[in-house]
Amino acid sequence: LGDVYKRQADTQQVYSAKFKFEPIVGESYHLYVGEKGENFLSLIAPSNWNKEHLGTFRLNGEYKWERED
Numbered sequence: 001l002g003d004v005y006k007r008q009a010d011t012q013q014v015y016s017a018k019f020k021f022e023p024i025v026g027e028s029y030h031l032y033v034g035e036k037g038e039n040f041l042s043l044i045a046p047s048n049w050n051k052e053h054l055g056t057f058r059l060n061g062e063y064k065w066e067r068e069d
Contacts, residue, residue: 010065018039028056032053
């Protein structure tokens, strides 16, 4: 049951973040801490950017976010 709550919390965290693109099912995206505490989703991998990385997530077919790292 703990895994269900963790996945639900991950999905909520990603959907509450700012992003300016339409996520594609099956693709991976990176969640970062933004200015003024507003998290944001990006296509840029943490190895290519010096920002505080919160995790890498993949959008599944049910439009829920699954943590990859």
